Amino acid sequence: MLKAAISYSISEAKSVRIVQVTDPHLFADPEAQLLGVNTAQSLGAVLNTISAVNYPAHFMLATGDISQDYSIESYHNFVNAIKPLDMPCHYLPGNHDDPRIMNLHMQGSQVFGQKRILAGNWQIIMLDSTVRGRPGGHMSEAELALIENAIAEEPNRHTLLVMHHNPVLAGCTWLDQHCMDNGETFIAQVAQYPQVKGLLWGHIHQNVETEHFGPHGAIKLMATPSTCIQFKPKSPYFALDALQPGYRLLELKSDGSILTNVYRVPGENFSPDKDAGGY
Numbered sequence: 001m002l003k004a005a006i007s008y009s010i011s012e013a014k015s016v017r018i019v020q021v022t023d024p025h026l027f028a029d030p031e032a033q034l035l036g037v038n039t040a041q042s043l044g045a046v047l048n049t050i051s052a053v054n055y056p057a058h059f060m061l062a063t064g065d066i067s068q069d070y071s072i073e074s075y076h077n078f079v080n081a082i083k084p085l086d087m088p089c090h091y092l093p094g095n096h097d098d099p100r101i102m103n104l105h106m107q108g109s110q111v112f113g114q115k116r117i118l119a120g121n122w123q124i125i126m127l128d129s130t131v132r133g134r135p136g137g138h139m140s141e142a143e144l145a146l147i148e149n150a151i152a153e154e155p156n157r158h159t160l161l162v163m164h165h166n167p168v169l170a171g172c173t174w175l176d177q178h179c180m181d182n183g184e185t186f187i188a189q190v191a192q193y194p195q196v197k198g199l200l201w202g203h204i205h206q207n208v209e210t211e212h213f214g215p216h217g218a219i220k221l222m223a224t225p226s227t228c229i230q231f232k233p234k235s236p237y238f239a240l241d242a243l244q245p246g247y248r249l250l251e252l253k254s255d256g257s258i259l260t261n262v263y264r265v266p267g268e269n270f271s272p273d274k275d276a277g278g279y
């Protein structure tokens, strides 16, 4: 039996518009910093930028690493921070989240932990790629079964799969040791479904937009900058980028195509400690 999906009444001929925020790494203490960046303030700046551009999103996706310290308060801080946007928010866990604490404390009238979202002629599936006690990820048989059943139940909808870990390598040696360890198999398996049009994740704190060419054509692969610190692309060793915190907008079109772009906060207010060697 599949758990209930959240359903939005958007006409099948219309686009579904989404804003994605990822990896806010919040602490209980709103003054705390991650490698020189106050993560509550950088999330606030991202949310202010989203408000200012007035993108008519139907909902938000928060793709994990909501917390940096596993605290109950970090989840309350996230829920309070997004309130002014007045937009539903669907979340999934990252390696820095404790899924149990997260589900208990990501509470609010606009916050949802359900795994399936139905909107327009799309189905969005929120997957758990985390492995207890490990920074890297794995897509479990249970999640693959969920995808299979969800698509069998809604075969006429285009499908977007959302997760925390990268199923393809980022090209940063230090970071790729923490990728989804069965990512290649996972992509090959989901590419068998003609419904699957895109995969979306966080974790690697950088913008990636590429494609996988499967038996049914191109599948869009997207990674999104963190709302706090950025990792330097293609770096063999741990290195931060001076790029500012960001977010992604997506338009899921009724023909199954995806229009998307990453945006960053203006200015240069969130510069991390350049000499940081990790966290």
Ligand SMILES: Nc1ncnc2c1ncn2[C@@H]1O[C@@H]2COP(=O)(O)O[C@H]2[C@H]1O
Pocket: 023, 065, 095, 096, 135, 174, 175, 178, 203, 204, 238, 277, 278, 279
């Ligand atoms: N210097 C480092 N070398 C290897 N891994 C690191 C280093 N610093 C942090 N990490 C881990 O790499 C992860 C990548 O992104 P996360 O935010 O999930 O959390 C990070 C840490 O768990």
Ligand SMILES: [Fe+2]
Pocket: 023, 065, 094, 095, 096, 164, 203, 204
């Ligand atoms: Fe992560």
